[in-house]
Amino acid sequence: MHPFALIVSEPIKIDIWSDIACPWCYIGKRNLEGGISSLGDDAPEVEITYHSFELAPDTPVDFEGSEVDFLAKHKGLPAERVHEMLDHVTGVAANAGLDYHFDTLQHTKTLKAHELLHFAKEQGRQLELAERLFRAYFTEGRHVGRIDELVELASEIGLDTGAAREALESGRFAPAVQADIAQAQAYGINGVPFFVIDGKYGVSGAQPREVFARALTQVADEKAA
Template identity: 80%
Template sequence: MSEPIKIDIWSDIACPWCYIGKRHLEGGIAALGDDAPAVEIEYHSFELAPDTPIDFEGSEVDFLAGHKHLPAEQVHQMLERVTGIAAAEGLDYDFDALRHTKTLQAHELLHFAKEHGRQLELSERLFRAYFSEGRHLGRVDELVSLAAEVGLDADAAREALESGRYGAAVQADIAQAGAYGINGVPFFVFEGKYGVSGAQPAEVFSQVLTQVAGERDEAAA
């Protein structure tokens, strides 16, 4: 058996396109059926709005209108559009319930989860909690509860967050993104050499995987 194809994903759990992009990647892999190569997926940290307070006072419309300097009506239209695109992927976005917050500790928790073999499960759980359930992911208690749901030890997760010992790993991911020239997410890197920016359609991911697998076969021949 050949080594799985490595897919590194720079992402932020507060990024609606990152959750959609996750579904598109999964769809691209599934579309290949029996021909799908084995993959190894690793998530990397990217903070879209690092200056966000943990307890932001206001709605998602308020945040985006202020952060992007856009009229509230235009923001409403943007959110309606992304909600529709998400719904087509089976994702139920509830921007009225969403609690905008700083995502630093969520990223630290994802590094903790990676160390314990639960990063993919936690990534999915955090996205759903944030976009569909209105959970406050800037609070340690909420993060610990979600970690426990995916099989992580709650006490160890709390210690990891309260100690801040994964903070350097988060910053290393952000620095690597800068080195790659990544200034927006989601961003997918295949085998360390092919970059795909944004929530591209599933067929794009199918094509990239097929190309990478084909190049591997040629190299091994």
Template identity: 70%
Template sequence: MTEPISIDVWSDIACPWCYIGKRNLERGLAAASAGDDAPEVEVVFHSFELSPDTPVDFDGDEYDFLADHKGMGREQVEQMLKRVTGVAAEAGLEYRFDILKHTNTVKAHELLHFAKEHGRQHEMEERLMAGYFTEGRHVGRIDELVALAEEVGLDAASAREALESDRYLPAVRADQAQASAYGISGVPFFVIDGKYGVSGAQPPEAFAQIARQVWDEHRAAVAAS
């Protein structure tokens, strides 16, 4: 029996390219599964904080943050975000940087680990990213995170207790330590079967190609055993 392909994804809720990469991965895997003997794939998301020093309630908008954090002029930031918005639109995502609430994402990552334990990690990842980039939801505040957790079918009281107790913070730190061990310095970053590294929001066809390639390797290994 052929083992599923494992895809470990390091990303941050506040990373615009991560949401684009997620959507392109989904499209690529859907394309790869269209033919006979479709690859079996298990995707797991892992925590990566791009700006861990960001306050929960950042005083300013995304333009202010990038201008300060990257030392760019506001006009340059506007051009950059316009380009990202265009790429997101090609992936079927409607980014709204005008209403986006920049915040610290560590609690969102803790919630993802809580959701994973309850079999809802993929739904939670999607809900957090959609809320952050397209709806202007404040994903740094526990009340907002609990509301989003409830929307994907998680128990609100259990989610609140998990976030207020920091119970999943060690799991977040373990993901970050693994990223450091792998030498990951930017996200999204995809580790395929523990041996292939794919950096950046690659197009869907690139994900489809590597899924088929690795699936063929799996089948060849089974045939040789």
């Protein structure tokens, strides 16, 4: 290398395993973003990639019942306890600047939403779509399991509707979703959100923004050294 050549550092890769139907995943997303922004001018360049994880793969696309009904059955908890859990996560979300509405949420299978995220990644718009899907699901009460609704959400962030529909109807990104899930199993990930920073550091759960800021600072210092 020429002695005066510039050394261009690679961005820090952040791989996130999450599910659109996971309330803590949206909170974790916000806390990560807050951690990055809190570093100001010292924030390292990052490259974020979302990976698929289905928390409840046996969920029907058109689930009959409320979120309370689903969780009571899925977790075997009394409805009163589920209400307490949802009230708690709604409060945590509010502290992260998110407005959750579990009373209007339409619980559904998230497989097609994950396929759409892979399509959006191919188009360079995955981060925008992840944000749009989370907001649609937790705040707006949109149905993110049906192809027609997903295509509409894709169009709202500038993706081609015809190409998005073809990707979903053909199921061509289904193998990519399963590959993500298999990778999660290989890593021993059994809950989301799960963040892998620079391929070697794992952060489990919706940690406070300070945790993400410290982790990124440490990785950036290691790369600089």
